Amino acid sequence: xxxxxxxxxxxxxxxxxxxxxxxxxxxxxxxxxxxxxxxxxxxxxxxxxxxxxxxxxxxxxxxxxxxxxxxxxxxxxxxxxxxxxxxxxxxxxxxxxxxxxxxxxxxxxxxxxxxxxxxxxxxxxxxxxxxxxxxxxxxxxxxxxxxxxxxxxxxxxxxxxxxxxxxxxxxxxxxxxxxxxxxxxxxxxxxxxxxxxxxxxxxxxxxxxxxx
Amino acid sequence: xxxxxxxxxxxxxxxxxxxxxxxxxxxxxxxxxxxxxxxxxxxxxxxxxxxxxxxxxxxxxxxxxxxxxxxxxxxxxxxxxxxxxxxxxxxxxxxxxxxxxxxxxxxxxxxxxxxxxxxxxxxxxxxxxxxxxxxxxxxxxxxxxxxxxxxxxxxxxxxxxxxxxxxxxxxxxxxxxxxxxxxxxxxxxxxxxxxxxxxxxxxxxxxxxxxxxxxxxxxxxxxxxxxxxxxxxxxxxxxxxxxxxxxxxxxxxxxxxxxxxxxxxxxxxxxxxxxxxxxxxxxxxxxxxxxxxxxxxxxxxxxxxxxxxxxxxxxxxxxxxxxxxxxxxxxxxxxxxxxxxxxxxxxxxxxxxxxxxxxxxxxxxxxxxxxxxxxxxxxxxxxxxxxxxxxxxxxxxxxxxxxxxxxxxxxxxxxxxxxxxxxxxxxxxxxxxxxxxxxxxxxxxxxxxxxxxxxxxxxxxxxxxxxxxxxxxxxxxxxxxxxxxxxxxxxxxxxxxxxxxxxxxxxxxxxxxxxxxxxxxxxxxxxxxxxxxxxxxxxxxxxxxxxxxxxxx
Numbered sequence: 001x002x003x004x005x006x007x008x009x010x011x012x013x014x015x016x017x018x019x020x021x022x023x024x025x026x027x028x029x030x031x032x033x034x035x036x037x038x039x040x041x042x043x044x045x046x047x048x049x050x051x052x053x054x055x056x057x058x059x060x061x062x063x064x065x066x067x068x069x070x071x072x073x074x075x076x077x078x079x080x081x082x083x084x085x086x087x088x089x090x091x092x093x094x095x096x097x098x099x100x101x102x103x104x105x106x107x108x109x110x111x112x113x114x115x116x117x118x119x120x121x122x123x124x125x126x127x128x129x130x131x132x133x134x135x136x137x138x139x140x141x142x143x144x145x146x147x148x149x150x151x152x153x154x155x156x157x158x159x160x161x162x163x164x165x166x167x168x169x170x171x172x173x174x175x176x177x178x179x180x181x182x183x184x185x186x187x188x189x190x191x192x193x194x195x196x197x198x199x200x201x202x203x204x205x206x207x208x209x210x211x212x
Numbered sequence: 213x214x215x216x217x218x219x220x221x222x223x224x225x226x227x228x229x230x231x232x233x234x235x236x237x238x239x240x241x242x243x244x245x246x247x248x249x250x251x252x253x254x255x256x257x258x259x260x261x262x263x264x265x266x267x268x269x270x271x272x273x274x275x276x277x278x279x280x281x282x283x284x285x286x287x288x289x290x291x292x293x294x295x296x297x298x299x300x301x302x303x304x305x306x307x308x309x310x311x312x313x314x315x316x317x318x319x320x321x322x323x324x325x326x327x328x329x330x331x332x333x334x335x336x337x338x339x340x341x342x343x344x345x346x347x348x349x350x351x352x353x354x355x356x357x358x359x360x361x362x363x364x365x366x367x368x369x370x371x372x373x374x375x376x377x378x379x380x381x382x383x384x385x386x387x388x389x390x391x392x393x394x395x396x397x398x399x400x401x402x403x404x405x406x407x408x409x410x411x412x413x414x415x416x417x418x419x420x421x422x423x424x425x426x427x428x429x430x431x432x433x434x435x436x437x438x439x440x441x442x443x444x445x446x447x448x449x450x451x452x453x454x455x456x457x458x459x460x461x462x463x464x465x466x467x468x469x470x471x472x473x474x475x476x477x478x479x480x481x482x483x484x485x486x487x488x489x490x491x492x493x494x495x496x497x498x499x500x501x502x503x504x505x506x507x508x509x510x511x512x513x514x515x516x517x518x519x520x521x522x523x524x525x526x527x528x529x530x531x532x533x534x535x536x537x538x539x540x541x542x543x544x545x546x547x548x549x550x551x552x553x554x555x556x557x558x559x560x561x562x563x564x565x566x567x568x569x570x571x572x573x574x575x576x577x578x579x580x581x582x583x584x585x586x587x588x589x590x591x592x593x594x595x596x597x598x599x600x601x602x603x604x605x606x607x608x609x610x611x612x613x614x615x616x617x618x619x620x621x622x623x624x625x626x627x628x629x630x631x632x633x634x635x636x637x638x639x640x641x642x643x644x645x646x647x648x649x650x651x652x653x654x655x656x657x658x659x660x661x662x663x664x665x666x667x668x669x670x671x672x673x674x675x676x677x678x679x680x681x682x683x684x685x686x687x688x689x690x691x692x693x694x695x696x697x698x699x700x701x702x703x704x705x706x707x708x709x710x711x712x713x714x715x716x717x718x719x720x721x722x723x724x725x726x727x728x729x730x731x732x733x734x735x736x737x738x739x740x741x742x743x744x745x746x747x748x749x750x751x752x753x754x755x756x757x758x759x760x761x762x763x764x765x
Contacts, residue, residue: 161322
């Protein structure tokens with residue numbers, strides 16, 4: 001999954017919906033019966049109205065210089081409201097699909113299509129300090145710069161209690177993508193099992209960007 | 213150190229004895245360090261304990277609960293993480309963790325959120341605690357509280373109605389009541405009262421809640437009407453939505469006025485709302501369809517999203533809107549595109565030939581495949597184009613191509629994957645390094661049933677690595693392709709049993725159901741299935757119970 005970063009102070013608001021399905025899938029632990037084409041992003045009218053109103057309120061708050069604390073609170077309030085809505089939609093999709101256990105085909109389709117990668121364990125990514133324990137393949141000098149960048153980003157994420165900006169999340173995804181690309185260049189240097197483990201680790205790390 | 217010495221001897225012996233079984237930890241030293249005067253030593257001890265498994269952590273519960281109040285944020289955070297691993301902790305521990313949602317340090321709040329999410333506390337215990345959190349926490353904590361409150365079901369309505377009285381909790385209580393929909397009708401008078409709050413974000417959320425309650429909120433229409441002319445557009449939009457959703461004739465006048473506005477979103481909501489109020493008025497319905505189609509071309513993404521959603525809701529004449537919908541499929545905004553996909557899919561088989569053409573257009577192909585998958589077997593006419601699309605992209609190296617392959621494979625799987633060319637292509641895609649592609653190819657092979665027999669060897673090879681979700685889909689596929697093969701059954705039972713412990717509910721659920729289908733042959737999984745009797749997920753619990761019935765207790 002890849003975010004699209006808009007360089008606007010509240011840009012996450014406009015793109016949060018775009019990453020809503022993976023966010024929800026990760027947080028609730030349920031894959032959604034959603035596609036990359038956006039079928040899972042369909043929103044009810046209330047959600048569209050909320051989203052338009054929130055964007056307007058934030059722009060208005062910025063324009064009239066409301067007290068900084070109130071503006072920051074509003075910013076956070078909107079962010080977690082959007083996240084709540086997204087999670088709720090995906091949860092509902094899972095609950096609907098499990099209502100009749102006899103119809104297993106649709107659930108298996110969900111599992112096949114959108115199962116999120118297993119989250120990193122606490123031993124792999126310290127949830128409090130943000131320290132990453134890299135698999136041996138990725139400890140090489142070839143990956144030093146990207147590794148340091150990701151180390152730094154995850155420390156920042158831990159400091160914020162997982163409450164990072166979209167820009168930070170985007171940097172995690174970008175750096176993970178770059179690391180996966182570097183790894184792939186050296187595919188033939190490693191036994192296939194080691195390569196796949198390292199690749200999967202990077203995918204899971206990237207997915208942490210949208211998780212607490 | 214001092215604190216450790218003061219512990220009653222018996223408790224100390226029991227605690228240390230239990231922890232001492234962890235070969236890789238010096239339990240006694242950890243507990244001593246957790247009580248040390250040195251913050252660094254306490255932090256390291258709390259961290260080490262947090263990495264033990266839940267059973268071992270259980271012996272240190274008392275010390276960890278005390279550590280939640282430590283002056284060092286890292287100690288509080290690690291203690292919270294450790295307590296989050298307990299199996300069914302005491303409600304007092306849940307309350308102590310919930311208290312950390314208002315901790316001054318974000319790191320600690322994050323740890324508390326993580327642990328509470330992991331523990332999924334019982335709604336009844338949590339309801340009063342979470343209402344308190346709503347009144348005190350920042351939005352991160354409040355949004356978690358709302359999740360927990362919502363899980364309490366109808367019991368939460370009264371508590372949330374009461375929470376509307378609290379200025380700090382009001383916004384979040386409105387959100388949760390809105391999510392309850394018509395079930396929250398008893399809250400309508402309190403919501404009307406909440407409209408007197410002068411904060412526009414609260415007013416908008418209150419109006420949205422009234423709209424989501426729907427027709428049962430018709431008593432509130434006269435109170436809602438003035439807000440269509442509020443200063444803030446956010447409030448105007450929410451009021452227009454509420455009037456349309458409640459669909460009372462008393463709201464028509466205000467919506468007609470709103471339709472004269474220069475604000476494109478307000479106009480869109482107005483035509484949508486008026487058509488909802490008078491569903492049998494064909495003139496209004498046609499006017500709405502024309503305006504909503506025009507809205508799809510707006511520069512404003514919210515207008516396009518609302519127009520697309522309006523077309524889904526009002527279901528106008530397909531001939532009138534189809535060309536506009538199909539051209540809007542390439543919209544860059546996923547919110548708009550999602551609603552367009554839904555609007556087109558809802559038209560069924562009649563759109564298949566038009567949508568299938570989109571498979572050749574790079575900007576339409578993902579959405580086209582998604583629509584065909586949603587239409588399912590009724591999209592059979594598109595099968596040749598879908599199979600051709602699988603061959604369009606020779607390489608699966610690019611992630612975009614991989615995602616497209618996954619979409620197309622899913623559509624084929626749901627329509628009919630028995631073609632030998634599909635089976636052959638799926639076998640190639642099993643080697644993709646994109647797990648989503650691997651899983652969808654595996655799923656398609658399973659759906660092909662006996663026609664996928666040539667893939668059995670490759671599927672067996674796939675069991676050796678990969679994620680648990682891939683293994684479950686692979687075992688399921690093998691059981692579909694060769695259900696009579698005893699060797700497959702022998703492999704499947706331990707593989708599926710292992711998957712019963714996966715963190716993801718859907719993986720546990722599918723594993724339990726697949727074991728149940730094996731009947732008495734899955735007897736070896738009985739004890740693990742029994743342990744799912746108290747799974748946090750209701751569907752998993754039901755699936756495990758059903759599986760045990762099928763296996764025979």
